Amino acid sequence: xTDLTIxxxxxxKILTGFIHxxxxxxxxxxxxxxxxxxxxxxxxxxxxxxxxxxxxxxAIRMPYKSSSQDSLDHALLVIDQLGVQSLTMPITEMVEPxxxxxxxxxxxxxxxxxxxxxxxxxxxxxxxxxxxxxxxGNKTEILLGYSTLYGDSACALNPIGDLYKTQVRQLSRAxxxxxxVIEKAPSADLWLGQTDExxxxxxxxxxxxxxxxxxxxxxxxxxxxxxxxxxxxxxSVIQRVRRNQFKRVLPPIAKVSNRTVGxxxxxxxxxxx
Amino acid sequence: xxxNIAMVQLNTVLGDVEKNLQKHLEYIExxxxxxxxxxxxxxxxLTGYALQDLAxxxxxxxxxxDPVFAPLLEASRQIDIIVGFxxxxxxxxxxxxxxxxxxxxxLHVHHKVYLPxxxxxxxxxxxxxxxxxxxxxxxxxxxxxxxCEDFWHASLPYLLWLxxxxxxxxxxxxxxxxxxxSVDACNxxxxxxxxxxxxxxxxYAGLFTxxxxxxxxxxxxxxxxxxxxxxxxxxxxxxxxxxxxxREDLVFASLDLNQLHRTRARLPxxxxxxxxxxxRELGRIIDSRNx
Numbered sequence: 001x002t003d004l005t006i007x008x009x010x011x012x013k014i015l016t017g018f019i020h021x022x023x024x025x026x027x028x029x030x031x032x033x034x035x036x037x038x039x040x041x042x043x044x045x046x047x048x049x050x051x052x053x054x055x056x057x058x059a060i061r062m063p064y065k066s067s068s069q070d071s072l073d074h075a076l077l078v079i080d081q082l083g084v085q086s087l088t089m090p091i092t093e094m095v096e097p098x099x100x101x102x103x104x105x106x107x108x109x110x111x112x113x114x115x116x117x118x119x120x121x122x123x124x125x126x127x128x129x130x131x132x133x134x135x136x137g138n139k140t141e142i143l144l145g146y147s148t149l150y151g152d153s154a155c156a157l158n159p160i161g162d163l164y165k166t167q168v169r170q171l172s173r174a175x176x177x178x179x180x181v182i183e184k185a186p187s188a189d190l191w192l193g194q195t196d197e198x199x200x201x202x203x204x205x206x207x208x209x210x211x212x213x214x215x216x217x218x219x220x221x222x223x224x225x226x227x228x229x230x231x232x233x234x235x236s237v238i239q240r241v242r243r244n245q246f247k248r249v250l251p252p253i254a255k256v257s258n259r260t261v262g263x264x265x266x267x268x269x270x271x272x273x
Numbered sequence: 274x275x276x277n278i279a280m281v282q283l284n285t286v287l288g289d290v291e292k293n294l295q296k297h298l299e300y301i302e303x304x305x306x307x308x309x310x311x312x313x314x315x316x317x318x319l320t321g322y323a324l325q326d327l328a329x330x331x332x333x334x335x336x337x338x339d340p341v342f343a344p345l346l347e348a349s350r351q352i353d354i355i356v357g358f359x360x361x362x363x364x365x366x367x368x369x370x371x372x373x374x375x376x377x378x379x380l381h382v383h384h385k386v387y388l389p390x391x392x393x394x395x396x397x398x399x400x401x402x403x404x405x406x407x408x409x410x411x412x413x414x415x416x417x418x419x420x421c422e423d424f425w426h427a428s429l430p431y432l433l434w435l436x437x438x439x440x441x442x443x444x445x446x447x448x449x450x451x452x453x454x455s456v457d458a459c460n461x462x463x464x465x466x467x468x469x470x471x472x473x474x475x476x477y478a479g480l481f482t483x484x485x486x487x488x489x490x491x492x493x494x495x496x497x498x499x500x501x502x503x504x505x506x507x508x509x510x511x512x513x514x515x516x517x518x519x520r521e522d523l524v525f526a527s528l529d530l531n532q533l534h535r536t537r538a539r540l541p542x543x544x545x546x547x548x549x550x551x552x553r554e555l556g557r558i559i560d561s562r563n564x
Contacts, residue, residue, distance in 0.1 A: 017493065271327065
């Protein structure tokens with residue numbers, strides 16, 4: 001019931017097909033993406049290089065002064081292994097003036113600003129490189145809302161958003177992402193010593209199994225508890241998923257007319273292509 | 274007697290009927306050159322699948338005065354054609370429809386009866402449901418057509434079988450899903466939904482000792498993937514051909530219609546089917562529900 005094992009060859013075929021089709025049908029042939037040195041963006045980069053050819057992928061490293069050297073090194077490993085185009089754009093000098101304006105700014109605000117600064121760079125390079133911005137958020141992160149709205153979640157298309165973190169690991173292994181990237185502790189690297197699992201308070205292994213039951217298998221909270229998950233854990237995860245729904249939808253438009261975008265003006269983005 | 278068919282695993286331009294029509298005419302010509310007697314296009318092949326508010330703007334009427342059907346009907350003088358489209362009836366209801374064209378005429382139109390409106394599907398919001406299912410005669414014998422969700426309900430293939438269909442033409446725009454789960458599907462290189470469709474089609478072929486032909490769309494629409502994998506199952510429940518998955522392609526198959534004789538001589542399920550019993554029991558069940 002909680003076996004999240006995927007058929008990696010099949011998923012690889014679908015996701016590379018998705019990237020290629022959705023970028024080319026809108027008249028583009030290239031992709032732009034942030035490469036953090038972490039696993040999600042590494043996998044997205046592998047998929048994009050395979051889908052579009054490495055010469056059509058621009059991977060951008062955007063370190064802040066406190067970013068770990070490992071992050072930069074690991075991103076470079078991926079760039080070198082794939083032969084994708086790359087750019088390094090330190091964000092320190094861009095965000096520092098805003099930080100200094102509010103001397104008591106805490107980590108969360110700074111982290112959000114950094115994530116949004118990176119978004120600005122990606123979408124600017126999207127224009128310059130004539131490529132669409134590839135998202136790198138996974139299903140676990142999207143469900144838990146563990147991202148910055150209009151920051152790291154901003155993209156033109158997302159190939160890995162329906163894969164749980166543990167499935168991202170499995171596909172990454174199959175595609176040859178460097179071991180060191182797969183095995184290190186996941187981190188947003190927004191401040192020193194930050195890790196996802198430390199901040200969230202549980203491991204991806206645990207929460208993925210729970211989310212798989214709740215979301216994919218439609219278990220009730222009670223059934224999850226009966227399946228062996230601690231009641232507090234189940235409750236807190238459900239609350240997290242619910243409270244972060246706002247990050248997963250477009251802002252609601254107040255309906256006053258007979259036909260309103262989002263309610264009764266319904267077209268796929270692929271309309272006409 | 275052999276029936277040579279060609280199944281088109283078509284990728285479509287969403288909502289652009291003119292572009293899709295050109296592809297149809299090209300594939301029809303290729304199928305004809307390849308020796309096919311009949312070419313089968315998937316569900317909504319002239320329009321693409323996830324139409325939403327595009328539905329009323331891409332509708333057509335299957336007759337000679339229609340600019341899209343005129344060239345298709347002309348082409349059907351050379352080769353029979355099954356095509357998927359949105360039909361607007363004379364009271365302006367919109368249907369997901371399949372038309373069988375032959376000898377310059379429309380032999381039959383099927384309106385999709387079961388419109389999935391759950392999960393990722395929202396067809397009931399945009400379309401009217403069809404209200405009948407009929408087998409019909411072609412130059413290759415009596416056949417029936419169903420569209421995607423129609424054959425997820427066992428009653429419709431069963432009715433076609435009783436109505437005389439020996440060949441079932443199923444067409445789909447089936448969004449692929451399911452990358453974990455059943456032992457069968459996992460690591461077979463196939464999606465759970467694709468395995469499931471082939472399983473039920475094999476079952477229909479075997480249980481109804483008939484041919485089942487399935488043509489499915491390929492490509493992406495936003496995040497939805499369509500897997501193709503056209504297939505034919507024989508009256509023995511054996512897979513005759515299997516098209517590639519995730520690739521636009523024209524898949525040929527030659528159906529030895531004499532197999533119907535051989536299989537039904539061995540396995541007289543049709544002969545032994547007790548239709549009156551079914552009717553009697555259905556009547557009882559419906560009556561008891563109404564009490």
